[in-house]
Amino acid sequence: MQYVMSDIHGDLAHFRRMLKKIGFLPPDKLYILGDVLDKGCEHLRMLAFVRENPNMLLIKGNHEYLCERYLAGTVSGELWDKCGGGGTRREVDLLSREEKEELLDYLRGLPVYWKVEAAGQEYFLTHSGYHADFPVLCPDKIRVDIEASVRAAVESDQERYLFSDDIHYIPAGLCFDKKIIVGHYPTIFLEDYHQANIFHGKKYIDIDTGNECREEGGCLACLCLDSGREFYV
Known part of the structure; x- marks a missing residue:
């Protein structure tokens, strides 16, 4: 199964509970659409857990990007803290120089998107989804080529792409060539939705149900691409 x-x-803790709930096994594949770090309490342990499992693939989110930039010396600890990275920063500061260099190389190498086929459907998996300044049309001049658009956005300004919320404000007439699955923006804050459930829109699916906002009713969600079944903890 693909999740x-x-x-x-x-x-x-909730991540482990989710794996148990879905009955995650070695033949299965789990795609994580970014932001395993920050705002919680076990940041590097969470990251290490994912890295140590060959059947898990992490796609870069804006919080992995913030960690990357901090390690590279292009973002201050103060700025990262303001974005919810204080806990991760303190853990990172305890690493040796060699460990920091290795972590930086790993974060730089994370993909910003991944393409998957399941149950006859092609999915485009990424953290934020789309940046409206970089639309690249398919040859039919009707649909947007989401892969080419994301690549153009990332090449121009990776930070702007990873922090973008544009996918949630696209014009009604805009169509994509693939079904997009995103995180980044909690569904409990989506206009006219406000539910801690996976959002299934006509153009994209949002699976960030606000795990970092549990005091506001958020939770952790998981979607099985093969069956369409949803899980929550």
Whole structure:
């Protein structure tokens, strides 16, 4: 089975509960759409758990990007803290120089998207989804080529792409060539939705159900791409 999760935010305990709930086995594949770090309490342990499992693939989110930039010396600890990274930063500061260099190389190498086929459907998995300044049309001049659009956005400004909320404000007439699955923006804050459930829109699916906002009713969600079944903890 193929599963997708997102925005775990250092919550290793609920992540483990989810794996148990879905009965995750070695033949299965789990795609995590970014933000395993920050805002929680077990950041590097959460990241290590994912890295040590060959059947788990992490796609870069804006919080992995913040960690990457901090390690590279291009973002201050103060700025990262303001974005919810204080706990992760303190853990990172305790690493040796060699460990920091290895972590930086790993984060730089994370993909920003992944393409998957399941149950006859092609999915485009990414953290934020789309940046409206970089639409690339398919040859039919009707649909947007989401892969080419994301690549153009990332090449221009990776930070702007990973922080973008544009997927939630696209014009009604805009169509994509693949079904997009995103995280990044909690469904409990989506206009006219406000539910801690996976959002199934006509153009995209949002699986970030607000795990970092449990005091506001959020939870951790998982979607099985093969069956369409949804899981929550």
